[in-house]
Every structure is written in C-alpha cells, then in structure tokens.
Amino acid sequence: MQIVRPVNVIDIPAIERLLVENGVNVTSLPQDRDRLAEIVSLSTKSFNLEQEAVEFPFFMFVLEDLETGSVIGVCGLEASAGSGYPFFNYRLEDLIHASHHLEVKNQIPVLHLSHELTGSTVLKSFAMKPEHKHTDGFALLVRARLMFYCAFQSLFSDRLCTEIQGVLNEQGESEFWNSIGQKFFDIDFATADYYAGVKSKTFIAELMPQHPIYLPLLSPEAQETINREHPQTAMNCQLFFAEGFTKTRFVDIFDGGPVLMAQKQSLKTFKDYHAKQIKVSHQVGGLKYLISNQSLRDFRCVIGNLVDGVGDTVRINPEIADALQLEAGSVAGYSML
The missing domain is CATH 3.40.630.30 (Gcn5-related N-acetyltransferase (GNAT))
Incomplete structure (x- = not known):
C-alpha cells in the first residue's frame, strides 16, 4: 500500500x-x-x-x-x-495599435509583470x-x-x-x-x-x-x-x-x-468530498476512493475501497484504518478517485 x-x-x-x-x-x-x-x-x-x-x-x-x-x-x-x-x-494581454489615417489596425500581444x-x-x-x-x-x-x-x-x-x-x-x-x-x-x-x-x-x-x-x-x-x-x-x-x-x-x-x-x-475533489464516521469491516466491497484522516499533525491519505451507505457512517477495511491511524468511530474524509 x-x-x-x-x-x-x-x-x-x-x-x-x-x-x-x-x-x-x-x-x-x-x-x-x-x-x-x-x-x-x-x-x-x-x-x-x-x-x-x-x-x-x-x-x-x-x-x-x-x-x-x-x-x-x-x-x-x-x-x-x-x-x-x-x-x-507575466500576464498576457493584447494591445490595439491603430492609425485612422493609414487605415491600419494591429492587435499586438504583450506581457505585463x-x-x-x-x-x-x-x-x-x-x-x-x-x-x-x-x-x-x-x-x-x-x-x-x-x-x-x-x-x-x-x-x-x-x-x-x-x-x-x-x-x-x-x-x-x-x-x-x-x-x-x-x-x-x-x-x-x-x-x-x-x-x-x-x-x-x-x-x-x-x-x-x-x-x-x-x-x-x-x-x-x-x-x-x-x-x-x-x-x-x-x-x-x-x-x-x-x-x-x-x-x-x-x-x-x-x-x-x-x-x-x-x-x-x-x-x-471538493465537490465530491465528504467526512463521516467509519466502521471497520473485513467484508468491504465498494468503489475506489481517496480516503484520509482528519489530523493536521499526522495527516494520512490513501486510495482504497470504501462503502458509503445511507447514514453517517462508511465502511473500510482494517488495513486502511491502520494506515490512516483510525479506529471505529473516527472520522474519515473521502472523495471519488
């Protein structure tokens, strides 16, 4: 992993x-x-x-x-x-240089700092x-x-x-x-x-x-x-x-x-992002997600299978929970891969 x-x-x-x-x-x-x-x-x-x-x-x-x-x-x-x-x-822009007397009009690309x-x-x-x-x-x-x-x-x-x-x-x-x-x-x-x-x-x-x-x-x-x-x-x-x-x-x-x-x-990632409590289960199917813990100091993120059912909990397997330093009842963030 x-x-x-x-x-x-x-x-x-x-x-x-x-x-x-x-x-x-x-x-x-x-x-x-x-x-x-x-x-x-x-x-x-x-x-x-x-x-x-x-x-x-x-x-x-x-x-x-x-x-x-x-x-x-x-x-x-x-x-x-x-x-x-x-x-x-540098910001790319176009400047218009024109002369009515000569009937000339040029669009010149320029860079602005x-x-x-x-x-x-x-x-x-x-x-x-x-x-x-x-x-x-x-x-x-x-x-x-x-x-x-x-x-x-x-x-x-x-x-x-x-x-x-x-x-x-x-x-x-x-x-x-x-x-x-x-x-x-x-x-x-x-x-x-x-x-x-x-x-x-x-x-x-x-x-x-x-x-x-x-x-x-x-x-x-x-x-x-x-x-x-x-x-x-x-x-x-x-x-x-x-x-x-x-x-x-x-x-x-x-x-x-x-x-x-x-x-x-x-x-x-933002539009798909959710955070829910986890249940740890050996029986996990589901789809692949980006899954992370919610710790600032010890942040962890992996790719793994997750089952997002109805309610406020999701299921992940023990290996993912250990890697993320999570236990049952902890909150995990997740987003579709």
Whole structure:
C-alpha cells in the first residue's frame, strides 16, 4: 500500500536521491541540503500549527510505499502565494495599435509583470519516480493535497493555482528566459533557476523590466514556448484539467510555462468530498476512493475501497484504518478517485 503523509527530517536523503537519480528539476525543490532542510523545517512547523505560530504555512508531503518504506514522490502546498511577498507572473494581454489615417489596425500581444495571484493557494514542489507515474500513486500524490485542503479549508484561499514547467530546448535552456531574463541578468537559465530555489523568485522579478514586453520583439523560438507546458508534464496537466483547473492568461516569469487556476467550488475533489464516521469491516466491497484522516499533525491519505451507505457512517477495511491511524468511530474524509 502507498500512503501520503507529512514530510519529516529523516526523509531529506530520500528526497535528494529522488531529485538526483531521476534528473528532476523543480525550482521549489532545490538540490541544496541546507535550503531543503529549511523547507522541511517550515513544513514540520506548519503541520504543528496547533502548537506553533506560522504566519505563512507551507505543507510538504511524501508518497511512501509502506511495504518497502521507500519514498517515491514528494509534493507541496503553499497556503498563500508569495508568503508575504509579491508572487510574480507575466500576464498576457493584447494591445490595439491603430492609425485612422493609414487605415491600419494591429492587435499586438504583450506581457505585463503582475502580482495579481499573490495570496492564492499554490500546489507546487511535485516530483515522483517515473516508474510510478502510470499507477494510482500518481493521482494519490497529486490529489492528496486537495484532500488536505478540503479538511482544513480555513487555512487556505478559495483560489488555487499551480505553475507548470515550460518548454525547454535540447540543451535544457529556456528560449523564453534567453529572450528576456538573460538580457537583464547576464546569467543562464539553470543559474537563475537555482537562485530562485535557494532564495526566492522575488529578487528576480524586482529587477525585471516593469514596462510591457511586446511579444513580436522576442525571438520566434521564445514566442512559440509561451503558455506551453513541457511534454513531461502532460500527465500532470491532464489530471489538473480533470480536477477543474484551467489555463489562464498568466505565465511563469522564468520559462513562460502556463499557470493553471481553479476556484474551490469548481474542484472535483471538493465537490465530491465528504467526512463521516467509519466502521471497520473485513467484508468491504465498494468503489475506489481517496480516503484520509482528519489530523493536521499526522495527516494520512490513501486510495482504497470504501462503502458509503445511507447514514453517517462508511465502511473500510482494517488495513486502511491502520494506515490512516483510525479506529471505529473516527472520522474519515473521502472523495471519488
């Protein structure tokens, strides 16, 4: 059985191996032990909000194989985008340039530096061993954060977003960055991405041009990548679209990748979410559900069969109850897989 649970400090070596061995490049998961330890520490404090005050919580989860004890995936949930600082993106718009004398009218696409999404809840820091991406574990890792979101709604915004990695060339470079960011920083994409991971995106955005950027002035290669996702993120996008997320006019300031957004009320997980007392039974049929406990500090989420009958109780088997640290009469949250 696979389970999503809060990260802890002993998971750091496993997360490092996951990132290195699988060539994972996620800005918010830097391959820097000190910075990674800081992120894990913040997450631990956030899960312990009942005892510790955290102004801007960030929750990191791992996907663990209970049989082997191995960590096969990691993901994060940031309560408030920017964590007290502006959360920068580019906003795509069209400007009309017209001349009545020449009878010319042109619609020109432009990019505006924006921090409109500041304060949104952000799904981020996703990484998973490739061999598990075509299993139920993939949906579990992506959607367990939303189960946590449903259980503790008061901690989060009604607006959610996620930044999808943009298109890179054969050399692993971003043509979008080469056409804009590199002109102002004189550093390559990989270096800028590393600095953003160990510091923040804020220091980059503060030095970016504040005036609109006219897309026709960018290289053709850069224009082609705007609001397009990296091929390796296709499964992520499909799942997010099925969940209720949509593409927006916002793109990432580094690689021009799309920013997906959803309102709480439109989320499939939220609309299907219920919480009821459990009965533990060896005789369980039913359908597959995402099932979680209701503990902030010791949150657990699995995929398993559940029988939702008439009334205020549901039936699950002992193995699932044990994995979720639940007993008869405890309350479980659940949503259709």
